Amino acid sequence: MRALALITVLMVGGLLFYGLPDFPDWGDPVSPASTHLSPFYIEQGAADTHAPNVVTAVLAYYRGYDTMFEAAVIFSAGLACFFLLRTFQQKSEETRLYRHIPTGVTLRIEEGGKTPAGSEEFEPIDSHWVPYDMIINMTCRLIVPFVQLFALYVIAHGHYSPGGGFQGGVLFGAAIILFAISHDLRSVFRRLQEKAVMFLSAVGVLIYAGTGVVCLVLGGNFLDYSFLAGMLGVDAVMARSHGILIIEIGVGLAVMAVMVMLYYNLSSAGRHDEGL
Amino acid sequence: MTAHYSALLIVVPLVVAFMVTIAGWIDKRWCFPLSAAALLATFLASVGVLAEVQQNGVVEYFMAGWEPPVGINLRVDHLNGIVLVAIAAVALLNLLGTRPIVEKTYADRLGAFYTLYILLVTGLLGITATGDAFNLYVLIEIAALTGYALIGMGPGRASLSSLNYLFMGTVGASLYLLGVGYLYLATGTLNMVDLAARLPEIYDSRLVLSAFILCLAGLCLKMGFFPLHAWLPNAYAHAPSPVSSLVAPLVTKVMIYVMVRVMLTVFTPVFAFERLQLGGSMVWLAVIAIVAGSFLALSTRRLKRMLTFIIVAEVGYMVGGFWLGNRAGISGAILHIVNDAAMTFCVFLAAAAIQQRNEGETIDDLQGLFAKMPVTMAVFVVGGLSIIGVPPTCGFFSKWYLISGGLAAGHYGFVAALLFSSLINLVLFFRIFEIAFFEPFTDHHGGHGHGGEGVHGVAIEEAPLQMLVVMVTAAVMLFALGLYAGDIVEGFVTHVIPAGIL
Amino acid sequence: MEAILSSFLTKYNYWVFIGLVMIGLYALIAKRNLVKKIIGMNIAQTAVILFYVSIGAKQGSTIPILDSSHGHDAHHAVQAIDYINPLPHVLMLTAIVVSVATLGVALALAIKVYQQYGTLEEDEIQAQIDKT
Numbered sequence: 001m002r003a004l005a006l007i008t009v010l011m012v013g014g015l016l017f018y019g020l021p022d023f024p025d026w027g028d029p030v031s032p033a034s035t036h037l038s039p040f041y042i043e044q045g046a047a048d049t050h051a052p053n054v055v056t057a058v059l060a061y062y063r064g065y066d067t068m069f070e071a072a073v074i075f076s077a078g079l080a081c082f083f084l085l086r087t088f089q090q091k092s093e094e095t096r097l098y099r100h101i102p103t104g105v106t107l108r109i110e111e112g113g114k115t116p117a118g119s120e121e122f123e124p125i126d127s128h129w130v131p132y133d134m135i136i137n138m139t140c141r142l143i144v145p146f147v148q149l150f151a152l153y154v155i156a157h158g159h160y161s162p163g164g165g166f167q168g169g170v171l172f173g174a175a176i177i178l179f180a181i182s183h184d185l186r187s188v189f190r191r192l193q194e195k196a197v198m199f200l201s202a203v204g205v206l207i208y209a210g211t212g213v214v215c216l217v218l219g220g221n222f223l224d225y226s227f228l229a230g231m232l233g234v235d236a237v238m239a240r241s242h243g244i245l246i247i248e249i250g251v252g253l254a255v256m257a258v259m260v261m262l263y264y265n266l267s268s269a270g271r272h273d274e275g276l
Numbered sequence: 277m278t279a280h281y282s283a284l285l286i287v288v289p290l291v292v293a294f295m296v297t298i299a300g301w302i303d304k305r306w307c308f309p310l311s312a313a314a315l316l317a318t319f320l321a322s323v324g325v326l327a328e329v330q331q332n333g334v335v336e337y338f339m340a341g342w343e344p345p346v347g348i349n350l351r352v353d354h355l356n357g358i359v360l361v362a363i364a365a366v367a368l369l370n371l372l373g374t375r376p377i378v379e380k381t382y383a384d385r386l387g388a389f390y391t392l393y394i395l396l397v398t399g400l401l402g403i404t405a406t407g408d409a410f411n412l413y414v415l416i417e418i419a420a421l422t423g424y425a426l427i428g429m430g431p432g433r434a435s436l437s438s439l440n441y442l443f444m445g446t447v448g449a450s451l452y453l454l455g456v457g458y459l460y461l462a463t464g465t466l467n468m469v470d471l472a473a474r475l476p477e478i479y480d481s482r483l484v485l486s487a488f489i490l491c492l493a494g495l496c497l498k499m500g501f502f503p504l505h506a507w508l509p510n511a512y513a514h515a516p517s518p519v520s521s522l523v524a525p526l527v528t529k530v531m532i533y534v535m536v537r538v539m540l541t542v543f544t545p546v547f548a549f550e551r552l553q554l555g556g557s558m559v560w561l562a563v564i565a566i567v568a569g570s571f572l573a574l575s576t577r578r579l580k581r582m583l584t585f586i587i588v589a590e591v592g593y594m595v596g597g598f599w600l601g602n603r604a605g606i607s608g609a610i611l612h613i614v615n616d617a618a619m620t621f622c623v624f625l626a627a628a629a630i631q632q633r634n635e636g637e638t639i640d641d642l643q644g645l646f647a648k649m650p651v652t653m654a655v656f657v658v659g660g661l662s663i664i665g666v667p668p669t670c671g672f673f674s675k676w677y678l679i680s681g682g683l684a685a686g687h688y689g690f691v692a693a694l695l696f697s698s699l700i701n702l703v704l705f706f707r708i709f710e711i712a713f714f715e716p717f718t719d720h721h722g723g724h725g726h727g728g729e730g731v732h733g734v735a736i737e738e739a740p741l742q743m744l745v746v747m748v749t750a751a752v753m754l755f756a757l758g759l760y761a762g763d764i765v766e767g768f769v770t771h772v773i774p775a776g777i778l
Numbered sequence: 779m780e781a782i783l784s785s786f787l788t789k790y791n792y793w794v795f796i797g798l799v800m801i802g803l804y805a806l807i808a809k810r811n812l813v814k815k816i817i818g819m820n821i822a823q824t825a826v827i828l829f830y831v832s833i834g835a836k837q838g839s840t841i842p843i844l845d846s847s848h849g850h851d852a853h854h855a856v857q858a859i860d861y862i863n864p865l866p867h868v869l870m871l872t873a874i875v876v877s878v879a880t881l882g883v884a885l886a887l888a889i890k891v892y893q894q895y896g897t898l899e900e901d902e903i904q905a906q907i908d909k910t
Contacts, residue, residue, distance in 0.1 A: 001807070001808055001810075002808050004807065005803075005804050005807035005808035006804070006808075008803065008807055009800045009803050009804045009807070010800075012451075012799065012800065012803055013796055013799070013800040015486055015489055015490065015493075016454070016486065016490075016796045016799060017796060018482055018485075018486050019458055019482045019483045019485070019486030019487070020785065020789065020792060020793075020796075021482060021785065022462075022481045022482040022483045023461065023483070023789055023792055024461070025788040025789060026788060026789050026790065026791045026792065026832060026835060027835045027836055027837035028836075028837070029836045029837060029838070029839070029859060031461070031464075031833075032461070032462060032463050032464035032474075033460055033461055033464045033833050033834075033863055033865075033866070034464070034836050034858075034863050035464060036345075036463065036464025036465055036474075037345050037346070037464050037465050037466075037865065038464070038858065038863040038864060038865050039858030040346060041346075041842075041864055041865065042842060042844075042856060042858045042861045042864065043856050043857075043858055045844075045864075046844050046856065052843055052844040052845075053842070053843045053844075054842040054843070054844065054861065054864040055842055055843075055864045055867050055868055055871075058864050058865060058868045059868045059871060061340060062340060062342055062346055062347050063347065063348055063868055064339065064340050065339035065340065065347075065348045065411065066348060066408075066410065066411050066414055066868075066869075066872055067871075067872065068290075069402065069411070069414045069415060069418055070414060070871070070872040070875045070876070072290065072293075072395065072398075072418055073414065073417055073418050073421060073875060073876055073879045074875050074878070074879050075294070075395075076392065076395050076418060076421050076422050076425070076879065077421060077878070077879030077880075077882045077883055078882070079297065079388050079391055079392060079425070080392065080421060080422065080424065080425030080882070080883045080886065081882055081883065081886040082385070082388055083385055083388040083389065083392060083425050083426075083429060084425055084428050084429060084435075084883075084886045084887065084890055085886050085889060085890065086385065088384050160843070161843065162841070162843070166871060166875060195301055198297065198301060199298060199301065201297075202294040202295075202297040202298050203294075203298075205294050206291065206294045206295070209287065209290055209291045209294070210291065212287065213287060213291060216280060216283065216287070220341060221280075221283070221337065221338055221339065221340060221341040222280070222283045222287060222337075222339055222340070223339055223340040224340045224341035225340075226341070262882045265886065266882070266885055266886060266889065269889050269893065270889075410869055410872075414872055414876065417876045417879070417880070421879055421880065421883055424883050424887065425883060425886075428886075428887050428890060433907065435887050435890040435891050435894060436891050436894075436895075436903060438887055439812065439884065439887040439888060439891060442880065442883065442884050442887065443806055443815060443819060443884075446819055446823070446880055447803070447806065447819075447822070450822055450823060450826055453826055453873065454799075454826055454829065457826070457829055457830055457833065460833065460866075461833050466865075466869075
């Protein structure tokens with residue numbers, strides 16, 4: 001296996017090195033890549049879309065079709081994890097574990113014993129010992145809202161600064177995952193059910209594709225936001241700017257939901273119990 | 277709306293896919309009708325696009341209204357027109373035919389299954405329709421990711437096989453992506469037509485040659501071209517039957533289409549055939565692939581695994597035919613993309629039906645199957661005859677073109693490999709027919725049917741009616757494709773081949 | 779020797795990317811542990827991202843966010859030479875998402891494999907398969 005690996009690696013490396021002498025120097029401003037197509041985007045982008053961040057303009061408008069499938073890729077990944085891992089039948093175990101919330105004491109109840117189900121003071125847990133750290137809990141409780149706020153800012157400010165739907169969505173998802181890590185999966189399920197996450201991920205991508213379909217219905221080509229102008233009551237350039245914002249929100253929703261869904265399924269191996 | 281057919285072809289299934297997810301959570305009964313409606317619409321749109329191509333030539337669609345190279349375009353000509361119809365037809369038929377199995381196996385995750393199914397089809401359609409080299413990569417990944425998930429859900433070793441497929445598939449896609457990166461570095465554009473216009477002046481650059489090899493290697497890995505086929509037999513044989521009858525006919529064929537497209541449109545025959553003189557060695561590699569695939573098929577006694585090795589050999593047919601570099605060879609390769617999709621679908625669907633009723637997976641478990649499942653076995657026989665290449669089934673005609681291409685190019689090794697592989701296929705299928713037809717049915721109910729007409733006591737246990745209808749349709753298609761093979765070549769395939777190729 | 783050295787100095791990004799591709803590919807093929815393979819795959823994908831982003835660089839330019847943000851006369855002042863090439867960055871946003879998605883599915887499959895065989899070592903899995 002090692003010999004095979006070495007041969008393959010050397011072949012691929014050799015192939016990549018073979019082209020190297022004809023590479024333009026790194027950072028060469030007159031290389032074909034810098035002179036053929038990209039000047040158009042830089043010079044026209046802001047005028048066409050009111051988005052000074054050219055990357056956003058290209059990503060969400062000129063090459064919006066690519067980005068739609070990018071959102072579809074991440075959606076499929078989330079769905080794939082659900083499809084592969086989710087188990088619906090509950091394991092019936094002989095012994096069950098409960099934690100007494102005020103004291104943090106773990107109760108072990110043998111089969112046939114009386115469970116404190118329904119009591120406010122007890123919660124079911126899965127592993128024998130779950131650390132309960134007040135400092136971590138409190139810190140995360142404080143940080144999470146600010147991370148979420150920042151995520152919203154990143155989504156909304158994608159036209160003017162680095163950011164956009166993907167980055168903001170990942171941040172928002174990270175905030176929820178942080179909460180899940182500091183508490184446990186069950187406490188997240190109480191706030192954000194699996195069903196809701198699934199729904200949000202599909203709705204997010206639907207917003208994107210749906211915007212494209214609306215453009216199509218209004219007489220333009222797919223994803224040509226200028227045709228939204230009449231509906232939004234603005235001129236064509238502003239309509240493109242708004243169109244970008246709409247699809248960024250859709251992407252943000254989808255990415256957030258998928259990040260959470262990936263965490264739900266990977267951390268609990270699809271059982272949706274307490275998780276890590 | 278006619279102007280938007282090419283976009284609707286991809287947008288309709290994409291949008292419906294997300295709706296199916298939502299429907300899956302609300303009421304599972306909606307999943308199947310929604311999916312079927314979407315794929316039916318897709319099929320009609322693909323036929324519409326093909327009709328338009330037939331009338332007016334190349335159909336272009338500018339996403340977001342921007343002409344390439346600024347925006348991304350869909351570009352449908354005679355070549356991808358027929359491939360699009362083939363994909364849409366197989367996907368629709370398979371969806372209809374496998375419903376009983378799917379609803380039984382994935383009752384608790386029906387929405388997710390159908391969503392992934394439609395997204396896979398969308399990815400394949402997108403790969404075929406797009407005119408942008410990078411967009412192609414994104415869509416390859418969509419088709420691949422959904423494929424890994426669907427395959428990984430199979431019984432037994434499926435998850436391990438799927439993980440290995442994921443490793444190989446990702447390497448293949450990354451190599452292709454690197455190739456596109458090299459091309460972008462050399463030209464500054466990603467659009468296929470624009471690339472073709474800007475490449476000739478730098479044909480001598482090492483960048484173009486490395487990009488060419490990277491793309492070709494990546495695509496060979498994705499299509500399972502021997503010796504890069506290691507992922508294919510395991511992944512397709514262990515996949516759940518409704519999935520293997522979708523991916524086995526379509527995925528490798530679409531990758532071969534991509535190779536044809538990249539070679540004809542991006543690098544153009546001038547570079548691929550004349551400057552590099554690569555044809556000869558690629559055809560010899562194809563000869564090795566055909567012979568090796570046939571031997572591997574002969575060496576296994578498991579039905580589905582045998583069929584996957586036949587695919588490995590068939591990939592060799594198409595790659596070899598294309599690299600012969602003459603009119604007959606390329607026509608044969610393109611015709612075989614469609615024909616092979618149809619006949620692989622036919623045999624895999626029959627295999628799915630057989631596995632549904634029969635517990636074992638080796639060919640020895642097929643005893644007495646002609647009596648038990650007459651229609652299914654009849655369809656299997658038609659599919660088998662087509663793969664062997666018996667007229668008037670479609671397999672004969674594409675093989676005829678391939679052989680005449682080989683003769684015209686003077687490449688007798690390729691001709692010999694084709695004949696040899698047909699012979700092996702003959703052995704493979706007649707071995708199965710013999711077991712299924714002649715050997716007595718050893719049933720515990722005391723069925724003493726020995727020879728002659730004595731099949732009393734063997735209850736007919738056919739596949740569900742829905743499946744039978746679809747299977748028979750697929751078998752009829754094989755004859756139809758055979759009867760109209762000449763028209764397909766005259767009407768579509770000849771327009772694809774550049775004028776310079778004789 | 780001097781030519782190689784100067785090539786390294788003017789194109790060191792590209793040298794690094796090739797090195798990373800080779801490392802990732804080696805881990806993907808040679809390692810026996812499935813998670814190590816997944817990590818190798820990710821390294822190779824990241825190397826491709828480095829390659830693309832390197833294409834976008836332009837000496838003496840800044841990030842492609844235009845200075846005079848508001849107002850309609852913005853495009854008069856914009857000179858392409860002042861900003862780096864945005865296209866590779868756009869492409870790589872897509873590629874990053876694809877690699878995250880692939881990673882997610884790969885991990886899900888690895889979990890499934892572990893549930894089935896109780897190990898992630900390839901040779902141990904193979905031994906179990908051979909036994910049955």
